[in-house]
Amino acid sequence: MAKHHVAVSINGEPVEYLCSTRQTLLDVLRDELNLTGSKEGCASGDCGACSVMVDGRLVCSCLVMGAECDGKSIDTIEGMADGEKLHPLQQKFLEEAALQCGICTPGVLVAAKALLERNNNPTETQVRYWLAGNLCRCTGYDKIVRAVMLTAADMRGGA
Amino acid sequence: MQSVQFEAPGTVDEAVALLAGATGDTRILAGGTDLLVQLRAHMINPGLIIDIKKIDETRSLTKNADGSYTIGAAYAGAEATERDDITKDWPGVVEGWDLIGSTQIQGRASLGGNLCNASPAADSVPAMIVAGMTANIAGPKGRRTIPVQDVPVSPGKTSLGKGEFIVSFNLPGRPKGGGDAYLRLIPRTEMDIAVVGCGVALVLDDSGTVTSAKVSLGAVSAKVLVVDAAAKAIIGTKLDDDALAKLDAACQAAAKPINDKRGTIEYRTKIAGVLARRAVKIAAERAGS
Ligand SMILES: Cc1cc2nc3c(=O)[nH]c(=O)nc-3n(C[C@H](O)[C@H](O)[C@H](O)COP(=O)(O)OP(=O)(O)OC[C@H]3O[C@@H](n4cnc5c(N)ncnc54)[C@H](O)[C@@H]3O)c2cc1C
Ligand code: FES
Ligand code: FES
Numbered sequence: 001m002a003k004h005h006v007a008v009s010i011n012g013e014p015v016e017y018l019c020s021t022r023q024t025l026l027d028v029l030r031d032e033l034n035l036t037g038s039k040e041g042c043a044s045g046d047c048g049a050c051s052v053m054v055d056g057r058l059v060c061s062c063l064v065m066g067a068e069c070d071g072k073s074i075d076t077i078e079g080m081a082d083g084e085k086l087h088p089l090q091q092k093f094l095e096e097a098a099l100q101c102g103i104c105t106p107g108v109l110v111a112a113k114a115l116l117e118r119n120n121n122p123t124e125t126q127v128r129y130w131l132a133g134n135l136c137r138c139t140g141y142d143k144i145v146r147a148v149m150l151t152a153a154d155m156r157g158g159a
Numbered sequence: 160m161q162s163v164q165f166e167a168p169g170t171v172d173e174a175v176a177l178l179a180g181a182t183g184d185t186r187i188l189a190g191g192t193d194l195l196v197q198l199r200a201h202m203i204n205p206g207l208i209i210d211i212k213k214i215d216e217t218r219s220l221t222k223n224a225d226g227s228y229t230i231g232a233a234y235a236g237a238e239a240t241e242r243d244d245i246t247k248d249w250p251g252v253v254e255g256w257d258l259i260g261s262t263q264i265q266g267r268a269s270l271g272g273n274l275c276n277a278s279p280a281a282d283s284v285p286a287m288i289v290a291g292m293t294a295n296i297a298g299p300k301g302r303r304t305i306p307v308q309d310v311p312v313s314p315g316k317t318s319l320g321k322g323e324f325i326v327s328f329n330l331p332g333r334p335k336g337g338g339d340a341y342l343r344l345i346p347r348t349e350m351d352i353a354v355v356g357c358g359v360a361l362v363l364d365d366s367g368t369v370t371s372a373k374v375s376l377g378a379v380s381a382k383v384l385v386v387d388a389a390a391k392a393i394i395g396t397k398l399d400d401d402a403l404a405k406l407d408a409a410c411q412a413a414a415k416p417i418n419d420k421r422g423t424i425e426y427r428t429k430i431a432g433v434l435a436r437r438a439v440k441i442a443a444e445r446a447g448s
Binding site: 004020021022024043044045048051054057058059060062063064065067068070111114115129130131132133134 | 162163164165167188190191192195196198199200208210212235237238260261262263264266267
């Protein structure tokens with residue numbers, strides 16, 4: 001069957017790809033575009049390792065069809081650092097040891113960034129609810145939540 | 160596994176023509192949070208998937224001049240929670256919708272998808288029913304509008320005919336003295352399927368007497384239930400203990416749940432009554448504000 005020709009913007013750059021109907025946006029990112037930062041933990045919407053932004057909205061890329069993205073603007077973990085300069089969340093995750101194996105980390109970072117863009121003064125409860133769809137097998141979450149809260153405090157302080 | 164065609168029509172008429180002309184299993188794509196899971200798990204094997212999100216009518220939420228709302232079938236829960244108007248007028252409707260999954264799932268999950276997936280535990284459905292919502296359906300014979308509760312028939316099945324899909328929903332204006340609420344019980348605090356869900360909408364007069372009410376229960380039967388006896392138990396009362404006890408009993412009597420890992424029949428039945436009491440209290444508080 002003919003493949004779908006899709007034109008999108010990824011991290012601000014225009015990108016075109018070909019995909020089949022069965023390929024998810026996550027499949028396209030990883031297998032067609034070699035953007036392997038987004039991870040596949042479950043392929044069923046449960047773990048959040050595949051989190052990306054589509055038109056400014058946090059979604060699981062494993063539950064988005066590659067074919068439906070024509071004209072969309074997509075932001076992935078690859079666009080988070082500014083060249084060699086890490087995003088404040090990335091920096092804080094390193095300082096606070098908010099990762100161990102790192103599989104969940106790209107998704108957690110994308111999701112946390114989306115939260116702080118909406119609310120730079122979240123309560124711990126708000127952080128935990130917002131990140132409830134990002135599963136982590138290693139850290140026990142406390143360090144992740146702390147790193148997000150500390151980044152928010154820094155961002156408020158610096159503003 | 161057959162290859163799947165994909166179309167993203169820009170108008171309702173094109174979508175109906177594609178649906179009506181298709182042979183074999185054809186699926187509408189809204190947020191995809193049920194569809195893609197089912198596709199990946201080989202629970203379904205469609206020949207054609209039709210994305211309806213390029214149709215403006217499915218992707219907008221409008222407050223009309225008379226206070227009512229028109230809600231696109233593919234409008235996402237996360238979008239609704241950012242709206243001041245509907246969250247204030249119908250907090251229960253938004254609660255049910257916004258409880259669906261995680262932040263990521265809410266970014267896509269629609270009312271049309273939640274309703275048409277036809278799960279008895281669908282979180283948005285009890286609140287939609289008690290709010291008096293209706294579904295605007297387009298099909299080869301034109302348009303028709305039916306109450307939300309008439310869409311699901313049994314788990315996974317809807318009453319929609321060949322070539323039909325839901326374009327949008329109508330939500331009445333909030334009545335004077337009106338309040339609504341949706342509560343669900345799950346084993347953890349996020350990301351789980353309801354053991355029981357309960358939606359309540361009611362209207363209080365100036366003296367605090369209930370003048371009208373609707374009560375709906377999810378996850379305790381093969382489809383979402385409308386419990387008229389529970390509504391009758393509180394209409395004409397000021398929600399005194401006696402009225403709440405009757406409401407509780409009516410919900411327990413209506414519940415016909417199954418045993419599964421999330422709860423036994425006895426537990427679910429009891430919880431149906433407990434949630435109804437709590438949801439009524441929240442709806443009444445909201446009615447007074
Ligand atoms: C991790 C996870 C957690 C979840 N948690 C919950 C939860 O807490 N509560 C809950 O109720 N659900 C939950 N769900 C299920 C799902 O997210 C919801 O049912 C959601 O509302 C489906 O909406 P959608 O727009 O994604 O539908 P889709 O997946 O696009 O569609 C669902 C079904 O409805 C059909 N359909 C969609 N729109 C229309 C239309 N307009 N007309 C006719 N047919 C249509 C589709 O063909 C498909 O069969 C969860 C799912 C996941 C993956
Ligand atoms: S891989 Fe998408 S949510 Fe797990
Ligand atoms: S660091 Fe290993 S899953 Fe989170």
